[in-house]
Amino acid sequence: MANDSMPTAKEEAKVKSPPTTLTTKERLSAYFTIAAAAFGLISDGYQNNLMTMANVVFKRLYPNDYTSVVSTRVSNALLVGAVLGQVFVGLICDRIGRKVALVATTALIVLGAILATAAHASTPSGLFWFLTVARGITGVGVGGEYPASSTSASEAANEKMVKQRGPVFIMVTNFVLSFGGPLAVSVFLIVLSAAGENHLQTVWRVAFGIGIALPLTVFYFRMRMLSPKLYRKGAIKRRVPYWLFLKRYWRAIIGTCGAWFLYDFVTFPNGVFSGTIISSVIHNNDIKATAEWQLLLGAIALPGVFVGAYLCNIIGRRNTMMLGFSGYLVFGLIIGLAYDKITKIIPLFVVFYGLMQSCGNMGPGDMLGLVSAESFPTPMRGTGYGLAAAIGKTGAAVGTQAFTPIQNNLGKKWTFIIAAICGVTGVLVTYFFVPDMTGVDLADEDAKFMQYLIENGWEGQVGEDDDKELIHTDITPESDMEKASV
Structure with a gap:
């Protein structure tokens, strides 16, 4: 949707950014930044999916204490x-720097994972409160990783490969996040096979403990990385023009926030409680069988990531996202309307369930991070991305909180019917509010934003304080664009 207040791919730029040349150190740092985002976000995917089988284990270990209320609270x-x-x-990665944000999030994930692994109390209730606090600390790190890693990866990819920025970004963000699901279940199965079902206490602690090692793999590289040059050139750290940002990008904010809320409302509870759903349709309630079907479910959902990465340049970001939301409508209705019959054939149920999640990965799963990174200018990219992702996680929390009451009061089939309704709503939100930035150089959008600030009388400085190669520039209404360039 073209709009005067929101930039689109078709908008003619009033100004063009000067070409960016990178030193050898900056080129290497760009590659490391992209790789570090992948390795960092895989730990997020692992942590996001850790409770899928942990919920099943805790229900077996503490049948009277691990109620639906406790399960929802811990999740x-x-x-x-x-x-x-x-x-x-x-906010931190815009105001202070990408590197500081990345190091801080890694440290928080490690701390939270250590506390969760060592969780101990004299009563089951105390144990689950301990886990609640530990998982909350982990969550701050996991949540912070989204804007920190994703903004850095998008900017680094833009410096190296503008035309392939979308597919590269998807492979180092949503692919590894989605891969965290099968990885978490695979680790659980390996530990369960080694320890046996008589040692479930060991199983869940080892599974949580492995979550400590994953973020440590990138800690050293993040300590030595450079912030992307796009950020170092365009950072605004003082007198940040939040109001002008809202005036220019309000439609994109509504689109990314709304679509992310709907996507996480559906996908997160369906991921966290999928083990419980599968366990309920397996007649003998076997933990290992549940994990095996869960692994198949995750494997079926994964190819959607590759399809989305392939389509995002061909048909555009927005169309790919709408296509994915449409999959929720189709498969949500198929499963929901035929739930009583389809759950009697477990392989068929798992396949359709996996296809619904695969559509989610192909569309909003792949595109939301990408469009949230592309829709906003570099000085405000972390802020815009973080806001959209936070609204998304709010949707996940609401969905997780509502999941059990929906099952108990309306029936399990309604969790899938509601997913179909969210799919229709997602298509509409995407069509009317999400900009399509396919093929647009992020530096060009930065130049347009600077021109917009000049036209609206903003005065301030652009560029990082500690980068000696960059010149601080005062932006005033009387400045021309050459003076505004850094």
Whole structure:
């Protein structure tokens, strides 16, 4: 949708940014930044999916204490922490720097994972409160990783490969996040096979403990990385023009926030409680069988990521996202309307369930991070991305909180019917509010934003304080664009 207040791919730029040349160190740092985003976000995917089988284990170990209320609280702790992390770290990575934000989020994930692994109390209730706090700390790190890693990856990819920025971004963000699901279940199965079902206490602690190692793999590289040059050139750290940002990008904010809320409202509870759903349709309630079907479910959902990465340049970001939301409508209705019959054939149920999640990965799963990174200018990218991701995680928390009451009061089939309704709403929100930035150089959009600030009388400085190669520039209404360039 073209709009005067929102830039689109078809908008003619009033100004063009000067070409960016990178030193050898900056080129290497760009590659490392992209790779570090992938390795960092895989730990997020692992943590997001850790409770899928942990819920099944805790229900077996503590049948009287691990009620639906406790299960929801422990699962939601990560989401509440993630919302806080996404908002505050989004601001930090714009105002202080990408590197500081990345190091801080890694440290928080490690701390939270250590506390969760070592969780102990004299009563089951105390244990689950301990886990709630630990998962909340982990969530702040996990949530902060979204804007910190994703903004850095998009800017680094833009410096190296503008035309392939979308597919590269998807492979180092949503692919590894989605891969975290099968990875978490695979780790659980390996540990379960080694320890046996008589040692479930060991199983869940080892599974949580492995979550400590994953973020540590990138800690060293993040300590040595450079912030992307696009950020170092365009950072605004003082007198940040938030009101002008809202005036120019309000439609994109509504689109990214609304679509992300709907996507996480559906996908997160369906991911967290999928193990419980599958367990309920398996007649003998076997934990290993549940994990095996869960692994198949995750494997079926994964190819959607590759389809989305392939389509995002061909048919555009917005069309790919609408196509994915349409899959919720189709498969949500198929499963929901035929739930009583389809659950009697477990392989068929798992396949359709997986296809619904695969459509989610192909569309909003792939595109939301990408469009949220592309729709906003570099000085405000972390803020805009963090806000959209936080609203998304709010949707996940609401969905997780509502999941059990919906099942208990309306029936399990309604969780899928509601997913179909969210799919229709997602298509409409995407069509009317999400800009399509396919093929647009992020530096060009930055130049348009600077021109917009000049036209609206903003005065301030652009560029990082500590980058000696960059010149601080005063932006005033009387400045021409050459003086505004850094």
